[in-house]
Amino acid sequence: MKRIAILKCSMLSNQNLCPGDAKCLVSFMRKEGEFDRYKNGDSAIVGIMDCGGCEGNGNRAVASLALLKLQLAALK
Numbered sequence: 720m721k722r723i724a725i726l727k728c729s730m731l732s733n734q735n736l737c738p739g740d741a742k743c744l745v746s747f748m749r750k751e752g753e754f755d756r757y758k759n760g761d762s763a764i765v766g767i768m769d770c771g772g773c774e775g776n777g778n779r780a781v782a783s784l785a786l787l788k789l790q791l792a793a794l795k
């Protein structure tokens with residue numbers, strides 16, 4: 720199974736332009752837009768992470784992804 724983590728743009732998210740929320744989940748469920756590539760085969764969204772912002776913590780996305788991997792490993 721392909722496991723998908725969405726990294727959302729903090730700037731756009733704060734302006735509600737691309738919030739990385741239910742709209743992503745609905746699009747994924749329908750396999751629309753960028754999720755069209757997942758039409759064939761088994762896949763799941765396993766997390767939505769924040770980038771940390773332009774002037775913010777540049778390591779946030781990496782740290783969030785590492786934490787997500789740990790959490791997924793604990794669920795096995």
Ligand code: SF4
Nearest residue numbers: 728729730770772773
């Ligand atoms: S670094 Fe800035 S432009 Fe890039 S994704 Fe994050 S908020 Fe958006």
